Amino acid sequence: MRAGRDLVLAHKESVIYTAGRRDTTTWSDFTTANPAAVYGVQGGHLDIQAGGSIQASHSGQRFVEWLNRQGNVGEGMYFGEYNSGEYGVRPDGSYGYIYLPPEQSSWWINYGAFQQGVGALGGGNVKVSAGGDLDNLVVVLPTTMRMRGGRTADEARTMEVRNGGSMEVEAAGAIRGGQYYVARGSGQLRAGETASGHNVVVTRNQGEIDERITVLPVAPVLALGDATLRLATAGDLRVQSVIDPLLIRYGDDGTGFLPRLDHGSYMSGYTGRSALSLVSTGGNVTLVNQAEFAFRDVSLRSNTTGQDRLVGLGGNLYPALTRVVALNGNVENQGPMFVMPGAGMDLNVIADGDVRFDVQNFKVIDDATRSAPYARIVMARAIPGMMPSPDMPAGGGGNPFQADLMALMQNAISPYSSLHAYYKGLANPDVLPLADDHEPSRIYAARGSIVGLDLAASEQMRIRAGTDVRGLLVDARNVRASDITLIDAGNDILAMRPVRDRWGLNNGTGRIVVQGPGALVLAAGRDVYADNLTVETVGNRQFDPATNRPIPGTDVNGLPATGAAITVMAGLDKAPGYDAFAAAYLDPANVAAMPDYLKAAGDGGAVLPVYLTDGIEVRPGGEEKVVRRGLVSYMRDMTSQTLAPLDAWKRFQDLPRLAREQFLRQVYLLELREAGRDQNEPGIGGLPRNGGYNRGHAAIETLFPGDGWRGSVAANTMMLRTMAGGDVSVLTPGGGLQVAALGATVAPGYGLVTLDSGHIDIFARNDVVVNRSRILAFVPEARREGSDMIIWSTEGDIDAGRGAKTLRVPSAPEVLTDIDGFTTMRERSDMSGSGIGTVGDGDLDLIAPEGTVNAGDAGVRVAGNLNIAALHVLNAENIQVKGQSKGLPQVAAVNVGALTNASAAASQAVVAAQDVVQRERVAARQSLPSVFTVRVLGFGGEPASESRGEGREARSGPQAQADGDRRYDPGHLIQLVGLGHNIDPRLAARLTESERRQLERNR
Structure with missing residues (x-):
């Protein structure tokens, strides 16, 4: 069909389609077809060209009015009689739930109900071309399906799908509104821009009085199934929603023509081939993601819900393979965006400017659907088999959908889950859904900011902004030990209130929770600043936020029990010298040029870099302690193999770059620790051993060369905490660390805390200030693995702060399972106090080459050995050391082993021990010379x-x-x-x- 000028489809019955012929194929194992169902095939192609615009009046149809379906399973999860959910008079005259006849899954076309659109309804290709605009046009390429078999629990199921094809739509002007659906095949849409085409009026009524009228503009609606769909624009690209028509609510829509009871027949049409690409070459991309009121005017009454949930659970569903790109503009997400499960996950949201998460026009939806408005991206953690499908449709009484697609999407593992037993059986598989997907998903704002980041991820992410990341609300997941979730800002990471506060979580300022192993890395070119930021890594389970105890039954199979590390870095406006550092400290090819303290003897007399292997110390009593985890151990975590040192180095080169950098930072911090220890040991000619501080300065100059680093990590209140293992590291080569603001109220548990054998390492150029917060490394006494701590300040001071010693951090019990499968739970003591401290056998190194170490009011408590290297030490009497200590004034060298058990702080035994220690301190002051730092403020009035x-x-x-x-x-x-x-x-x-x-x- 060709029109030299405009083509107008004004009447609601104005349709152009190919129907094909009726398919008369029958199968002996498909016996429950709807008598009204018609299955067409061989429909032919459709080609429409207009020199001007193509205009259609909006019909308000929502797919299910012409795309009909059936399919429900009974209690046995096969196509038998199913519970309708209705309670009434049964055919035998009794009262109870009414059962309906079997329904094998199927969908078909109701040709007479299709209005105001064009399509190949019986198969074929569709091509639409306009020299002007496309207004409110509906273009569809649907399929039909019949599910054979499945009438008993053992009968095989065979899916018979017909039709599909290729869609090509092109407009020299704009595509305004409309619907574009490819059920199978491919679709290509090109336009100058896409924009809103019609308005939907939503009216809320209270009795006979209009309470509120809201007008919502509606942009193009995209829909797909087993297909790829690409939309490209030269200017702005605006999409109302991405819809799976087979998950749209199939119930009462107020017309009276559809059954009032929602029998469901929900089944997703997405497959492993489903993919979506949205690309704007010259404008902005806006994902409205408002599907509930995208079709027709709605009047909502306070005492009725019959017209609620018009779309049901079919809206805002993006395939696992989704790409959203604004090559010269911004990307804005204005509503919930759900990324469906797949064999692989590849979500890419890329903008040259900003990526914004900003709720718009959602108050009326909040009222209508009784759900809080949010603009979150939710990436499915479920396996595809957990989604309603033609094999296992949902919605009937035997398989109630529970109106909870999100529980299925997130593979919610909870003892309180209301999911059907079938889904619970699929939930928590032994092999994670994305175990073979090594490619991360990405959210990039190349030259702009990421504003109001709101994300629930199912795999490692790369989140990068050329300027700022403002607002953080992230549920992250790493699948394997080499995974790194990265949040990187060219300027600042600001954990402050996002564009819209969602549910008042954490005052809307900043919260990150990481499941799985690997690491979370926050890196800023300038500052990391938090009004209130909480970051937790939880391993493979959930924890009770009130007690920090694990919640039974929440373990995620396939995830290691050990949680991810947390690394926060500021002032990285240029790349650190990772390659140079690896060459100088790790590369076996350069071992001959390394100083002796970087060499170790290997097997057969070979000389190896010392950081390739572990370092072991024998403590008093004969106990061995790992004081240096080398590359062999690191690669064992990555590969589950114990490799020879040179093989470990070779395999190290194959790791992802971010995983290599994570280990190099560990080596760097250990090198700083050794420099501080060497400073307190005499070497040749009475000088410090191995150059002392100079050894550390050499490492700094190698990884962070020059003096152009500027940026700090500072917070009013901040919590960086690993619940199930994993280190916490903060590196600020050009600034300092402020764990809490002076005078800020700090909740128990905030600060830098490891609750299960994680190390804490801090490198700063300037001051490290704790104030009323804490830096505490905890380890269960039963594990004895050590939670060591290194704090280095190149030019500043280290201040333990003035927090209360009575605050307590609850800790989780130790769960031990023997080889026979018997599990015991061993309660562990809570960690108490503020300031700086280690528990278990953790060592502490405090190094301030040009500054002061101040124990402050909060104090320093060390379960293992203590080394202090600094110009001055203040409040040394508030330092408690169980093991050996170096660098302390003699007055502070007190054996307080009786005080290391924090859980017994209130007992009479500890009180008595404190009295003894106090008497020892008084006697020490009287008999030993002291070192004082004195500030002269005046002379009592004398000249x-x-x-x-x-x-x-x-x-x-x-x-x-x-x-x-x-x-x-x-x-x-x-x-x-x-x-x-x-x-x-x-x-x-x-x-x-x-x-x-x-x-x-x-x-």
Whole structure:
């Protein structure tokens, strides 16, 4: 068909389609066909061309009015009699639930009900071309299906599908509104832009009074099944929703022509071949994702729900293979977006500008569907077999759909789940759905920001913004040990209120939960700033937020029990020197050029880089402790194989880049620790062993060369916590770390906390400040694996803060299962207090080459060994060490082993021990010389010159007794060398080298 000018389909019965002939094929194992069903085949092709626009009046149809279907299973999950869900008089006169005859799955075309559209209803290709616009046009290529067999539990099922084809739609102008459906085959849509074509009026009534009228513009609706569909525009691309027509509610729509009871027959038409591509080359992409009111005007009354859920669960469903790209614009998601399960998951949302999650026009929907508005992307964690399908349709009484597709989508593992037993049997498979999918999904804003990020992921993600990431609400999942979920911002990561607050979660500022192993990495070119941020990794189970105990029955099969590590980095406006660092510290080819402290003896006398292998120390009592996890151990986690060191290095090269970088950062932090320990050990000529601090500075210069790094990690309140193992690391090569703001109220459990044998490592150039929060590494006493801690500040101080020691962090019990399958649960003590501390046998290294380590009011508690390397140590009496200590003033070297069990802090035994320790401290002060840091604030009103003129002998007379300690004694242990910047050069010469450096720094 050709029209030189405009083509107008004004009347609602204006249709152009090919129907084909009736398919008379029958099968002996398909016996429950609807008498009204007609199956057409050999429909032929349709070609429509218009020199101008093609205009159609909006019909308001919603697929199921012409695409009819049936299919329900009974209690035995086969096509037998099924419970209708209706309670009434049965055929035998009794009262009870009414059972309906068997319905084998099927769908077909009701040709007479198809209005205002064009299509190949009996198979064939469709081509539509317009020199102008396409307004409210419906273009469809449906299929028909009959499911043979399945009438008993053992009868095989065979799916007979007919028709489908190719759709090509092109408009030189705009595609406005309309519906475009490819059930099988491929579809190509091209236009200058896509936009809204008609409006839907939603009216809410209270009695006879109109309460609210909302007008919602409706953009094109896309629908697909076993097909690929691509929409490309030169300008703006706006899509109302992506729909699976076979999941649209098949019930009362207010017309009176459809049954009032929703018998369902829900079955998804998506397959492993389903794919969607939305590409704008010159404009913005907007995903409205409002499908509930996308078809016709609706009047909602407060006492009726008959017209609610017109789309049901068929709206906003994107196939597992989805690509959304704005090559020169922004991408905005305005409503819920559900990515269906598949054998592989490949979601890519790419924008040259911003990617925004912004709820729009949803208040009326909130009222109508009684659900909170949100613009979240939900990626399915279910296997495809958990979705309603032609094999196993849902909706009847025997297989109630529970109106809960999301529970199926998320593979919700909960002892309280209301899912049907069939789905519970499929849930929690031994092999994860995406176990063979190694490619991450991506959300990129190349030169813009990601605003209001709201995501539930099923696999590792790459989330990158050229400028900022503002607002974080993420449920992440890593599948394997080498997976890295990355959130990367060219400028700042801001855990602040997103565009819209969803349900008031965490004040809408920032929350990340990670299932599975591997790591979560947050990296910012400038700052990571949080008003309130919580990050947790949970391994393979859920935890009770009130007690931090695991919830029984929530284990996810296929995920390791050990959780992901957390790494937060700021100031990375340029790439760290990972390649140079690997070459200098790990590459066996360079071992000859490495200093001796980086070499270790291998098998057969070979010399290897020390970080290829583990380091073991024997502690008092003969216990061995792993103090350095080398590459062999790291690769065992990655591959489940114990490799020789050189083989481990070779396999290391094949890991994804982010997984390699994660290990290199571990080596880097261990190298800083060794530099701090070497500083306290004498070497050749009385100098520190292996160069001391210089060893650490060399590592810094290799990984973070130069002085252009700028950026800090700071929060009003922040929690970085691993619940089931996994390290916590913070690296700020050009800034500092503020765990909580000064004076902020910090909840118990906030701070940097590992609750199950995870290390905590911090590298900063400037101050590390805890304030009223905590940095605590916890390990179960039964495991004895150690939760060590390294804190390095190149130019700043390390301050344990002023938090209360009485706060408690509940911890999970230890669950042990022997080889016979017997499981026991061993309760573990809670971790108490604020400040800095380790439990179990965790070591602590505090290194501030040019600064002060201040135990503060909160204190420092060490279950293993302590090493402090710093210019000054303050409040040393508030440091408790169970093992050996180095770098402490002698007054603080107190054995307080009796205090390491935090759970017994309130017992009489510990109170008595504290009294003993206090007496020991008093005696120590009286008998040992002390090291003091004194700030002179004044001289009690005396002129400074008089004080300076006094001698030692003058202090023995009566006047000295009257003046007390106000007079200056130049022979005293405490000497005054000057005030402010007025330093007497003669007295300054008496300062040590380190004191002179500190003096220059303070100036």
